[in-house]
Amino acid sequence: MFRMKELHKAVTPGDIRGEALIDMSVGCSIHHLLPVSEYFKEITVLEFSDACIKDLEDWVKKGDDAFDWSHTSKFMKELQATDKVYCDEVLMFPMKELHKAVTPGDIRGEVLMDMSVGCSIHHLLAVSEYFKEITVLEFSDACIKDLENWVKKGDDAFDLSHTSKFMTELQGTSDTWEEKEEKLRKKIKQILKCDFTKENPTDPVVLPKADCVLSLYVQDIIAKDHETYINNLKKVSRMLKPGGHLLLFGVFNATFYTIGEDKFHILKYNEEFMRKAFTIAGFVIKHLEVQESQMRNENVNVGHVFFIKALKIKEAEV
Known part of the structure; x- marks a missing residue:
């Protein structure tokens, strides 16, 4: 939650945006990308293990056994609503x-x-x-x-x-x-x-x-x-x-x-x-x-x- 709040505050002024965002973070996670994704046209994710690549690809493809990140998405929606x-x-x-x-x-x-x-x-x-x-x-x-x-x-x-x-x-x-x-x-x-x-x-x-x-x-x-x-x-x-x-x-x-x-x-x-x-x-x-x-x-x-x-x-x- 700390990372999501801080990233949301960082990008809200509008001076951080562009064509491509490169992400290199710990583990298979998407919560930190939610606050910033709308400010870039495309995202490249660099992972440090085959397991993390597999898990993230599975989430992108909506695989049957993909991780459920809906709790972070709901939190981000509430945070943006409060900001509005x-x-x-x-x-x-x-x-x-x-x-x-x-x-x-x-x-x-x-x-x-x-x-x-x-x-x-x-x-x-x-x-x-x-x-x-x-x-x-x-x-x-x-x-x-x-x-x-x-x-x-x-x-x-x-x-x-x-x-x-x-x-x-x-x-x-x-x-x-x-x-x-x-x-x-x-x-x-x-x-x-x-x-x-x-x-x-x-x-x-x-x-x-x-x-x-x-x-x-x-x-x-x-x-x-x-x-x-x-x-x-x-x-x-x-x-x-x-x-x-x-x-x-x-x-x-x-x-x-x-x-x-x-x-x-x-x-x-x-x-x-x-x-x-x-x-x-x-x-x-x-x-x-x-x-x-x-x-x-x-x-x-x-x-x-x-x-x-x-x-x-x-x-x-x-």
Whole structure:
């Protein structure tokens, strides 16, 4: 299972593919080929014994006494299904909703401020053309380093082209995905560390108020309780110009997510609390899109994912 999971993660970005794959592995087995086979046109298997050659040939020919590897095939199918759910809800849902949100043309301006989970650009691709510059706030030094490396086109930078290609198709513009990435790189003017335990999250840097703030799932993770969530939302409001928009993605009735063997907290709340929090923070909700989540397994538990388009109409309550 370890090998299947790691190979699946390795090939998912799409940079490993080609005409021929050569396999040289221990024993007669196919489990490690399942995650990678779709990325190559043909496979040559090198075995180290006649017995292994006979057993594998028997499996390929569906011989009566061939090994039954169906348990690994079933596991691979479940793994890919989980990955599709993650892709749909964490990548595609935000890109589609942001594209719909900005298309009417009422969301635009000088500065977009982004505060989102991890090192990612997919959500920025949908909105970047409507702003002259982008300030990205990250919550870890590692994410800052990774994003700076992507902006500078470092040799070991993450390959995020799969999201760029999807966004190009969704928008239907004449730009190629490479041109879209290049335009985004030029608009990212600052990448700063932020900490919402501070009154000014970007301390010691004092940023001018933004025309729009984009926040992807991060508020649910950094808030330890409902009071902290409301206080953090007030801080976001103070970073935004009056009449500016907040585009926020979150999750209802979630409890946890895991990375490796470690389990992490997600703040649990419902729509009623969320609406109350936005009112206190000085926002009026212009649009709310809610989608039932399929991310319920040993790695994550989420009730619904949602997107909010909100307008700042007053300063947050004290």
